[in-house]
Amino acid sequence: MKIIFMGTPEFAVPSLEKIYDSHHEIIAVVTGPDKPAGRGKKLKPTPVKRRADEFSIPILTPEKLSDENFIGELKQLNADLFVVVAFRILPKSVFTIPPLGTINLHASLLPKFRGAAPINWAIMNGENESGVTTFFIEEKVDTGEWILQKKVSISEKETAGELHDKLTVIGADVLLETVNTIEQGNAPRITQEGEVIKAPKLTRELCHINWEKDVVSIYNLIRGLAPFPRAFSYFNEKEFKICGAEISTMNLDKGKVAGEIVDINKEKIFVAAGDGILAITEVQPPNKRRMSVAEYLRGHSVELGERFQ
Structure with missing residues (x-):
């Protein structure tokens, strides 16, 4: 043809x-x-x-x-x-x-x-x-x-x-x-049936993480926007792209605010979400390349109680 x-x-x-x-x-x-x-x-x-x-x-x-x-x-x-x-x-x-x-x-x-x-x-x-x-x-x-x-x-x-x-x-x-x-000459023509779900164009607003949402939704957002355009959050009033994360098994203590850093180790930054804790493993700081949290922490100070917004 x-x-x-x-x-x-x-x-x-x-x-x-x-x-x-x-x-x-x-x-x-x-x-x-x-x-x-x-x-x-x-x-x-x-x-x-x-x-x-x-x-x-x-x-x-x-x-x-x-x-x-x-x-x-x-x-x-x-x-x-x-x-x-x-x-x-x-x-x-x-x-x-x-x-x-x-x-x-x-x-x-x-x-x-x-x-x-x-x-x-x-x-x-x-x-x-x-x-x-x-x-x-x-x-x-x-x-x-x-x-x-x-x-x-x-x-x-x-x-x-x-x-x-x-x-x-x-x-x-x-x-x-x-x-x-x-x-x-034998192509089927099958009427679409079942649940209709829309998949509209991605917007900047959609990419901005709302830490009050449940941790699974935030994790899925990060996966769904990787490798482009990336989910992002503000940290110290600067835009950080969140490139990699895991759902933590840590329990979320009452009184922790959504977006608050609740723990830090050499490789991960643990952030409070609406119903759990997300462990950030990769970031892209403003005007920088993508890097592991381990690499970022070697050159930058991050404190407990600081917030992603």
Whole structure:
């Protein structure tokens, strides 16, 4: 089949590679425009664009997906199927172009975690399983009839970054299987049923730790925001990113204030939460690199009774 692939970040690259290495033909790639990055603010291509360049696939980088010239180009390419992985919301004028429709790979078990950040929210929500779903795109975001799903388990210590890497590989396999099924003409179209959970874009407010919450929720927040954008708290009026933590078995004494440092050893800072104690193991101080608490304590004084806020 002739396919137009649409995607932007690293998550989409293995899917692009998988389809490229198959018997299908990727006749064009649609991705985001180059963006300034780094100290020099040099224009940087998206990960998908870099890989498509290496494969010598024609690339389209529209500013607006509703642009008439862009839509005209898509129609002229005469693709059988559009394949979307971690891209923007497509207007109806785009996703209705190919005769076999437009499919999307989503990093959750739909209808759970519809939205922009399904991997982060699965961890923050304390889920013990996640997965990927392929589905036909319709007007309402992430609501289309699904084709294939694949489940994976989530360990108690797993971070969003680790789940991301797992789903990237599994997703590419499921996507190619989906494309092959569509080509054969026997792709299922299954209505999404079950609990709908939203996974909206991550905000700075969400990343700020509320120490009055239960310790498990705080621990899951830290895992779910690792390695990016990271959960943070204020310490001595400076922003500290909390990169690693454990749930402590210590008992929380009455009278301790949420965010208060209740114990310190060579490797951990123990902080009171709403119903327990969190042991911080890794931090990123302001304008510094990520480091272990052991390394931080070698150069900084931290006292019992001080507070994270």
